Amino acid sequence: MTKYFTILPFLIYCSSAFAQDYTQFVNPFIGTSNYGATHPGAVLPAGMASVSPFNVAYKKGDGNVFEKDSEWHSRTYVHENNFLTGYSHVNLSGVGCPDLGSILLMPTTGKLELDPEKYGSTYRLEQASPGYYSNHLTKYNIKTEVSATMRTGISRYTFPAGESHILLNLGLGLTNETGAALKIVSHTEIEGYKLIGTFCYNPEDVRPVYFVAKFSRPADKFGAWKKMPEYTAEAAWTTYNNIYKPYNGYSYEMAGENIGTYFSFQTREGEAIEVKIGISYVSIANARENLEKEQPAFSFDQTAAKAKSVWNSLLKRIEVQGGTDDEKTIFYTALYHILLHPNIFQDVNGDYPLMESSGIGKTNGNRYTVFSLWDTYRNLHPFLSLVYPELQSDMINSMLSMYKESGWLPKWELLGMETNVMVGDPATPVLVDSWLRGIKDFDIDQAYEAMKKAAITTDGNKLRPGIEKYSTLGYIPEGAYDNLWGTVSTTLEYNISDWNLAQLARELGKNDDYKYFNKRALSYRNYFDKFSGMLRPRMSDGSWLTPFDPKAGANFEPVVGFVEGNAWQYRFYVPHDINGMIKLVGGSKKFVNELQRCFDEGNYDMANEPDITYPFLFNYVKGEEWRSQLKVRELIGKHYSNTPSGIPGNDDTGTLSAWLVYSMLGIYPHCPGDMSYALVSPVFDKVTIHLNQKYYPGERLVIQTEKNKPGDVIIEKVKLNGAPYNGYFIDHQNLINGSELLFKLKGH
């Protein structure tokens, strides 16, 4: 892969002088192939703005393999591609649906060309590190560098001598939503907005993202442009027919679908021009204020240094010793990916768009957005609760504000819009799990009210379609509801949410609720089909869906009863009742055999969430825990690597990365809301997690690992604070008290 350069060699060389620099172990190219859907652009932790190279338009250049409009495509950047058409300033990381990837800035030279298919360029000499990305545009001999603050991006383009241009394109982008407006304010400033949305092709969710762009040097010439429609009868008189039309010197409002601006400069050899762009989801005025507050001057180097420093301050929360450079890199890069979403939504003045409303809210704290909860409730939020509880607290409070504003907790919240993507009621396990772990600085009564509303409302329940039959029949029958995706999967999700709510009810002394929800949490058993040993869709009359193929539905193929998976992949997804499941399937031995079959027969999918807790479930059967230890290590080796394809599939806003980080630490929260972690073999010799003492009594959690020889992965024994520790689960309370966990590993 000749065009793939990281700045690792240099950084490693310097690492002795900067021992605290963990950004050296982040490779932002990981996940940019194999549908990981991450991008290598510049972004801060939880950054609202980001600056990503955009190379997914047109099958052109030195082989653009993937083209955004030729498939279901959710990536602003694909490592295999090599035709850059600009830098997008709002981007999602690791999501499965196209959106954002908009507000594209692109430098060019020579004759002004407005068609991105023509002005795009191949590139080489890519470099990326947290808060920084750079390449060299081969067509123009321009060095491009980008960095970011929380709500702004900055680009530095180093031009050759001659006629140079910087194009802002509001037409091209990843989002399927069309339409934009802009105004050239002066020779150094542009303002406007671009409509984004239709996430997952959902036509309802649309809003504008506002921006203000400022240039470090006044343009010698500027203008707007727009692609004109195709004229037929009038073609004879129409100068710009189905092509890009320049509006030279135009400084009124411009609106349309394929519009942009050009700023032209006569540049000296090696002259650098910087462009900073402020973003807001509230207004142009706020975008300008964000820009003025976060980047009052033009100082690319300072901005990039600040970004690196901010990253380091979060990454160093976990210090590792031992392991190879590649292991450290996949670990810290996963940590990096975890910290991208949910991200900040409010402007520097505290303004943010209210949930599901066109109103504007104001907050003194942090308002988060981009909650891909069907993914993240499983491990990412439990991870944040452990390592970054202050972030998780703000996220919880953001979720509760969404409830206050819209009447419902979020499911897949994107920029203040409930996209209703995926199924279940995943906010509940996030809230409960956080509370139980020790994050209690939110209004638990209101949280309970919000969760219970979703759990019991039968009329117009926006979060839990099918709740009526679910409550009365104990399962959701096939065919009873239009537009209800995956009766079995949805029921399983409701079960774990109910189980979580029950745990909290017990904590809060709401015993009736506890009993009710705890019982309802086991209703999945109604789907258990003794004949197949599977959870099998049922009809309203209680009969089984027939025919039934437990393998049908793998690889995201649609299948009746299940959501992004087949019966195998959902077979054991009752993490709150694995012991019950063991009985159902016929005992421990049968359970172990079937779980092993799941892996052996290719029914386990590392690239999607429903089954990602399965590798840890062998821990439930005494004497079989080695299977979890082996399997997890095998999956890490097979699916994760320090390469662009080093994430098994869509990162799902960090969920697959959270799986990796936990697995490498040797602890995994196998069931959200259950304070028990499954133990597997840690990868590193020593890991120190610096705990946030506002939430946890301990200063740090240390995980030490001793091996007899390199390659040992089987747990021989475990010690907690020097004392032998029995069992392969450990409770959260044991990790947050300043404990030291020691693993002694042996060969297989």
Add this chain to the structure above:
Amino acid sequence: MTKYFTILPFLIYCSSAFAQDYTQFVNPFIGTSNYGATHPGAVLPAGMASVSPFNVAYKKGDGNVFEKDSEWHSRTYVHENNFLTGYSHVNLSGVGCPDLGSILLMPTTGKLELDPEKYGSTYRLEQASPGYYSNHLTKYNIKTEVSATMRTGISRYTFPAGESHILLNLGLGLTNETGAALKIVSHTEIEGYKLIGTFCYNPEDVRPVYFVAKFSRPADKFGAWKKMPEYTAEAAWTTYNNIYKPYNGYSYEMAGENIGTYFSFQTREGEAIEVKIGISYVSIANARENLEKEQPAFSFDQTAAKAKSVWNSLLKRIEVQGGTDDEKTIFYTALYHILLHPNIFQDVNGDYPLMESSGIGKTNGNRYTVFSLWDTYRNLHPFLSLVYPELQSDMINSMLSMYKESGWLPKWELLGMETNVMVGDPATPVLVDSWLRGIKDFDIDQAYEAMKKAAITTDGNKLRPGIEKYSTLGYIPEGAYDNLWGTVSTTLEYNISDWNLAQLARELGKNDDYKYFNKRALSYRNYFDKFSGMLRPRMSDGSWLTPFDPKAGANFEPVVGFVEGNAWQYRFYVPHDINGMIKLVGGSKKFVNELQRCFDEGNYDMANEPDITYPFLFNYVKGEEWRSQLKVRELIGKHYSNTPSGIPGNDDTGTLSAWLVYSMLGIYPHCPGDMSYALVSPVFDKVTIHLNQKYYPGERLVIQTEKNKPGDVIIEKVKLNGAPYNGYFIDHQNLINGSELLFKLKGH
């Protein structure tokens, strides 16, 4: 023509009670066929906003014959058509190029339909009078009525019971410019802008027109909409593919090319909903202020009554007696069409867009726009100077402001943009003619400076391309200039401008200038080809263009050397030197013969401007004046009528109407800048023109006409203030002193 109803019968019945109501004699349907390009919508004199039925989209309905995109089409309304897709709120009247015809409001009922091709409706029961238009939508059983103030429109839709909608469409329109943005402000208000321009397919001239729309009743539901692009690979997941997508309840900014809003209402039978729309070319805030100041309440009837009253106050400036109702109607309708353009450009607060700049100016007076000067300098401005000198004064001052703002006088100014349509330097005769007629309340020194700049600047002369060769050679040779349209025509135009400038120079005592320009004004003679008797294009070396066909170029066919005409149509276009031309062609008899041939052999075109003074030129030859009298009356009868096709062709912002009004009065300003009118036979028994005594000493001009028998058209004798008057020309001074002109007509 079954769908053609005027409200004349009712008004005539009432006319004895309202003797002063001249609006009864205006038929706004005149000119809506035969490419007249007028519209029957509601508009005030010089109104910035107007509300016109828009029926030129789609070949549909009960036979839409003309379709805007299938030809060069400059009409918002064509009488032959019958498929209404809304009411446009900015419109041009009688222009030859497509523009404006935008901001379309349309009522519908039943299931919400957003595609104008589907929601359009046929209609019947059309009524139109100054400031009022109404019809009945057959598809929906909705009565629609519209009226206007200077900068706003109002619509009243009377709905049947049920689900009703009012759609605002910013995509459909006559302009070829695309792009719009809007925001639904509340359940009763929308704001936004639409880009307009590319007038005459000139891509450079583009700007936004801003609007605010307010509804008399809150919508029960509202939303935005947009036509989505065509998806191919993604079509499988895309709900709205190449169709109109509703954004229900959307109230953020919306931008795009084919966008709009719907406001839905549950209506009672016969419920009327009013919508008023304010327009501004400066800002949305100004559009709102215009609306609040001009229509503070919802009162359709009051607004319509006010509009009628304003029209009457101007129309009654000329009172006629005698003549048939049809004659009165074509006369007052022509007066109505004269008064539409130039129109007001400034907002109620005095703001207006500076000429050729994105800046905003402020005026205490009236700033006019839409100067189609190649057309209007010939007769419309001289007419305004005589009958409405206060309007002409404001127009002159507007033209001078344009010079101050942009450095050049206007040629074809549209909404602050110099479109450079047509040729010559027509501002000069307008300024000079006005000054000589007695309009002197403008800065004559600055005007002189501006005119002389155009007349003598050789480098970068924006108004007079070819000026260098014109000045040195005495003519513009073929092939010497790229993009110079019509060497002979352009020279002729420069000649008359030079002659005008010379007249003013003499007035101002600038004798050198007088001599120079007076001489240069005769340089057309260099084109006189003795062999053909024609003005013939020449090459740089002095040789004639060969081959040369004096008939080539009729009917707007392109031809070398001439602009929208052939050599015949330009043969006598030296109105300032007809006596010179008589000599050139070989004397009076030859001149009369050739002029008569021009008519007899079909070389005269009543539908375009170059030759419209020809019918009056027989007056130059003693004893042949009867030919002018007969010819003018014949042309009126042949080309003008009280029918939609009652204007010979494109009204050219009132120029063909001004020809009619003058011709019916019996006086015609045969040469702008020459204070002499040619006399022909008046149509009416008595005409009283109430003069503006701020400009003219006389209270009124009375033109009486006596006939021996109906049908007499030959002037037997003329009396001025009771004394016999000799000759067939009369000087302006004789008309503005309170004179009475008496014509005695006889049979032929």
